[in-house]
Amino acid sequence: MSDMPYQPTGTQSAPPAPAKRRHIFRWFFLAIQAAFLAWIIAGIAQNSDSCVGEVGAALEACQAGTAVGTGIGVGLIIGLWAAVDIILGITWLVFRKR
Known part of the structure; x- marks a missing residue:
């Protein structure tokens, strides 16, 4: 006997499970949030010393x-x-998949 499990003739084994989806959109969204937060902080910090000499x-x-x-x-x-x-x-x- 062989070590392979019984499969009826004409059938194929099930396809492998799909790879886990990467959450690219989530990381893109978080990167955008971080960029805007850094932009606000930089904008506020640049104006702190604009009145020197007055x-x-x-x-x-x-x-x-x-x-x-x-x-x-x-x-x-x-x-x-x-x-x-x-x-x-x-x-x-x-664009999300349901």
Whole structure:
């Protein structure tokens, strides 16, 4: 007798189990999140020393302008971040396998 299990004539063994899917989209999504977070941190950090050399009223005006400009910039980045997340979410819903 042979060591092979019984198989009726004309049948083939089952195909091997498919390889586990890599979660590429998850890592891509997390990389995008990290990039936006780094962008916000870098944008805030760059404006911390923009009023060097100013004194008196000019210093106050520079600090106020820097705060307002930084707030607008961070707001725009967050808006872009939300838009990208919505686009990625819709893309995931369209292309995911059920």
